[in-house]
Amino acid sequence: MIQSQDIAKDFPILQRKINDNKLIYFDNAATTQKPTHVIESISNFYSNTNSNIHRGVHTLSMESTYEYDQAKDKVAEFINSPNSESIIFTRGTTESINLVAETWGKANLDESSEIVITELEHHSNIVPWQELIKETNSKLKYIPINSDGTLNYENLNQIINSNTKIVSLTHVSNGIGTINNIKKIIKEAQSVGAITLIDAAQSAPHMPIDVQDLGCDFLAFSGHKMLGPTGIGVLYGKKDILEEMPAYQKGGDMILEVTYEKSSWNEVPFKFEAGTPNIAGAIGLKSAIDYLNLISMDSIREHEKELTEHILKEMRNIDGIDILGPESVEDRAGLVSFNIPNVHPHDLGTYLDTKGIAIRTGHHCAMPLIKKLGSHSSARASFYVYNTKNEINEFVTQINNSIKYFDNV
Amino acid sequence: MSNLDDIYQELIIDHNRRPRNYGKLDSSSHSAKGHNPLCGDEVEFYIDINENKIINIQFTGIGCAISKGSASMFTEALINKSINEVLEITSLFKKMVTEKDFNENIEKLDDLSLLSGISAYPARVKCAILSSHTIESAINNDQKIISTE
Numbered sequence: 001m002i003q004s005q006d007i008a009k010d011f012p013i014l015q016r017k018i019n020d021n022k023l024i025y026f027d028n029a030a031t032t033q034k035p036t037h038v039i040e041s042i043s044n045f046y047s048n049t050n051s052n053i054h055r056g057v058h059t060l061s062m063e064s065t066y067e068y069d070q071a072k073d074k075v076a077e078f079i080n081s082p083n084s085e086s087i088i089f090t091r092g093t094t095e096s097i098n099l100v101a102e103t104w105g106k107a108n109l110d111e112s113s114e115i116v117i118t119e120l121e122h123h124s125n126i127v128p129w130q131e132l133i134k135e136t137n138s139k140l141k142y143i144p145i146n147s148d149g150t151l152n153y154e155n156l157n158q159i160i161n162s163n164t165k166i167v168s169l170t171h172v173s174n175g176i177g178t179i180n181n182i183k184k185i186i187k188e189a190q191s192v193g194a195i196t197l198i199d200a201a202q203s204a205p206h207m208p209i210d211v212q213d214l215g216c217d218f219l220a221f222s223g224h225k226m227l228g229p230t231g232i233g234v235l236y237g238k239k240d241i242l243e244e245m246p247a248y249q250k251g252g253d254m255i256l257e258v259t260y261e262k263s264s265w266n267e268v269p270f271k272f273e274a275g276t277p278n279i280a281g282a283i284g285l286k287s288a289i290d291y292l293n294l295i296s297m298d299s300i301r302e303h304e305k306e307l308t309e310h311i312l313k314e315m316r317n318i319d320g321i322d323i324l325g326p327e328s329v330e331d332r333a334g335l336v337s338f339n340i341p342n343v344h345p346h347d348l349g350t351y352l353d354t355k356g357i358a359i360r361t362g363h364h365c366a367m368p369l370i371k372k373l374g375s376h377s378s379a380r381a382s383f384y385v386y387n388t389k390n391e392i393n394e395f396v397t398q399i400n401n402s403i404k405y406f407d408n409v
Numbered sequence: 410m411s412n413l414d415d416i417y418q419e420l421i422i423d424h425n426r427r428p429r430n431y432g433k434l435d436s437s438s439h440s441a442k443g444h445n446p447l448c449g450d451e452v453e454f455y456i457d458i459n460e461n462k463i464i465n466i467q468f469t470g471i472g473c474a475i476s477k478g479s480a481s482m483f484t485e486a487l488i489n490k491s492i493n494e495v496l497e498i499t500s501l502f503k504k505m506v507t508e509k510d511f512n513e514n515i516e517k518l519d520d521l522s523l524l525s526g527i528s529a530y531p532a533r534v535k536c537a538i539l540s541s542h543t544i545e546s547a548i549n550n551d552q553k554i555i556s557t558e
Contacts (some may be wrong), residue, residue: 332533344473346448355414362448376449
């Protein structure tokens, strides 16, 4: 059992008061707060080690290179990648998905190809494919959802067929919290020889991930959603696939040899990391992983399950509440998306803010999903290691207060 | 952010709960749709203009208390006003909710002046401004869907 009250002490921002109330931060699916450990690792880097990597012979450059490479090894270990060359640092999940669409996609798709995604996706796993099909004349197909927001696996072998070249799907829905059975879908994709990409932005921070066990070809996630800094993310790719792929951006660090006539590309993963990378970001991400490992990913998942079970139980007592997504906490990450009658999510968000509670309101960058579920928007509370049952109790109390407020003003 | 009541004045909440002039107008000379893609708010205004004067105005839509409440208040404020007066009101209203140091005379805005507190809530200005944009579009017969983005 996680001692979240003690953990919260490691996060300076959680000591802050918002509108005279102690901050309750329930917007973790958008971004997470940073422990002192991570903040100091970045500040230490700039105070003591800062230099460019991979090209200097001086001490600072060698130290920076060492730390950057260590960060890559740490990420590889975190998702059980068989090697560090499979780890590409990007700006975040969005760039990771775009990288695959731009390089692998353009090189491998034509008018006979089909791309399969699901109705649960974040815009970042819809829009790159919508653009790609225009350029390659390929088709985009969706695995549908049931009314409870779980994927409908019934016609999987028709949707994923011999024309399918890539299946790209989210592990956990950022909009409603559904945990997908990605192993089943990866197996189906493999049976027709299709490539798989897993959007792990909402899962890698919250549960153990093992890319070898999953068998996916690509996996993408973001540092800032797992206690790390913004602007650093990861694309994992199987090495043999990465080696066949064309380069992404072109420039410094990604080249082997440049003449005035032509250039040849550096080895994987450097051919996908043009220009000076986000060195401080990578070091911050490494510290975040160290911190998460101290708690253990298994315990984090258990903690969030407990919080989710608690909040679902409490919220089901609210008259007329509509909770989106699966009922069982086994199928749901630490996230609750909901609507209450007569209080619009935006008004609820503003009300809760005056009580120091931060939640997300709107369509959560999953517009088609929220529409499909019959809403225009929803309120979303999402949890992490530092959240407690007491915070949830306060949250539910304030929701009830808001209902009275907007009824009686 | 200081006091919730600065933004949710009693009358605004009342307009949200019991919107005035709500529903489609069968015979309207002008109409326009507005949309706030960020939060999903939608509003449509139906305006009947005769001899340069609004003789009837109604709206439909879904949204938060600020967007729905302000739409309802606009219908009351603009009825029987000349087009020039209407455009003066919508432009004054937009200034009031967006400008920090706004200190013009807001008598003309009547009840709409209760929304002045919004200027302190940058995240909610779009909710308030959707109706005024949409009404202007209807009057100008732009034939395009207004978006706050």
